[in-house]
Amino acid sequence: MKKIINSEHAPKAIGPYSQAVEANGTLYISGQLPINVQTGQVPDTIEEQVEQCFSNISAILKEAGYSFENVVKSLVLLDDLANFAAMNEIYGKYYTAPYPARICYQVAKLPMGVKVEIETTAVK
Numbered sequence: 001m002k003k004i005i006n007s008e009h010a011p012k013a014i015g016p017y018s019q020a021v022e023a024n025g026t027l028y029i030s031g032q033l034p035i036n037v038q039t040g041q042v043p044d045t046i047e048e049q050v051e052q053c054f055s056n057i058s059a060i061l062k063e064a065g066y067s068f069e070n071v072v073k074s075l076v077l078l079d080d081l082a083n084f085a086a087m088n089e090i091y092g093k094y095y096t097a098p099y100p101a102r103i104c105y106q107v108a109k110l111p112m113g114v115k116v117e118i119e120t121t122a123v124k
Contacts, residue, residue, distance in 0.1 A: 009059035011035040014111070020060050027064050029120040031077065032056040033111060046083040046115045050090040053118045061122060068094050070122035076104040077117040087116060 005020035006012075011033065013019055020029040034042050034049035037056070043049050061067055078087060084104065091102075110117050 005060060005064045007059040007063035009037055009063070010056040011037050011040075020064060022064055025124045027061070027066050027070070027120075027122040027124075029057060029060050029122070031075070031117040031119040032060075033114050033117055035112070042112060042114055046086045047090060049114060049116050050087050050118075053116055054090070054094050057118060057120050061120075064122075066122045066124065069096075070124055071095065071100045071120055072123050073101040073121040074103075075119040076102065077107050077110060077119075078104065079107065079110055079115045081106040083115060 002021050002023040004018045005022055005027065007019060010019055013030065017030055020027055022028075032053045033056075034052035035056070036043070036052060037059075043052055058068070061070070074091075076087060076091070078084065087104075
C-alpha cells in the first residue's frame with residue numbers, strides 16, 4: 001500500500017507527480033528543485049540552491065515522520081560538475097557516517113534553469 005506525502009513547507013509538484021510516496025517503510029522523495037516555498041523564487045548561487053533543496057527535503061522527511069538519518073540514497077543532478085565541490089561541502093552538513101549511497105550527474109538542463117536537483121530515498 002502506498003501513501004502520498006505532501007508538505008506545505010516544500011514546493012508543490014509542478015507536474016503529474018507527488019512530492020513523495022511512502023510504500024512498505026520506504027519514502028521516495030521526488031527530485032527537489034531549489035524553490036523557496038514562501039517566495040516561489042530560486043536563489044542565485046549554487047550554495048544557496050543546494051541549501052534550499054535540503055530545506056525542501058527536510059520538510060518532506062519531517063512531514064512523513066523520517067529524518068536525514070533514515071536516508072539511504074540520493075541522486076544529485078547538477079547543471080555543471082564544476083559545482084560538485086560546493087554541493088558536496090553542503091551535502092556533508094546533512095549526513096553523518098555511515099553515509100547514504102549517492103550518485104551525481106551533470107545534465108544538459110534542469111527545470112526552471114536551476115543549477116541543482118536532488119532526489120532522496122529514505123527507509124525506516
